[in-house]
Amino acid sequence: DAKTTQPTSMDCAEGRAANLPCNHSTISGNEYVYWYRQIHSQGPQYIIHGLKNNETNEMASLIITEDRKSSTLILPHATLRDTAVYYCIVSSVQSGGSYIPTFGRGTSLIVHP
């Protein structure tokens, strides 16, 4: 039961901004949006998360629309090392109160020279 929709693949020129979109139209009021990325044959790496406000850290910026139905992850100056699969996740509460992220197929971002 995927709660997010992402494009299958995108590409970006090195040094340019990479803008990765995510739709989460069924998000509820207290659910956060999280982004991870997975470089080939490694474990996923946490990038950033947000609830309502835009967020920025040393890796990326997260822009969430006012209605919270979509968001965009921005890598301001993409490098070749940013080539990875990017996962947009909305937190999912399992029975018993555990918060378990559900990873879809994500967006495969290729940064080219």
Next chain:
Amino acid sequence: DGGITQSPKYLFRKEGQNVTLSCEQNLNHDAMYWYRQDPGQGLRLIYYSQIVNDFQKGDIAEGYSVSREKKESFPLTVTSAQKNPTAFYLCASSPTGRRFQPQHFGDGTRLSIL
């Protein structure tokens, strides 16, 4: 450095054998998780544990078993009942599973059938 260690990196299994994948963390995290990833797919949850001596089934627990006897260790056994075990297995941990906190992942174990 603190982190999660998965071993071995590559593992081969004969038909009908059980194999155990190791996952150790020194982050003092309460919650630990096992995921399976098939080529071109996302991660699917096998088992998770909120605290020592407690664990719950995830979406695809059939053919797998776990234990959580120590806080830092969460081994996964792939039994002979798992008919298609070839996959990339990822272990993760988080400070607690009671509210959403970012997970830390190991670098995975790739299991193949001989």
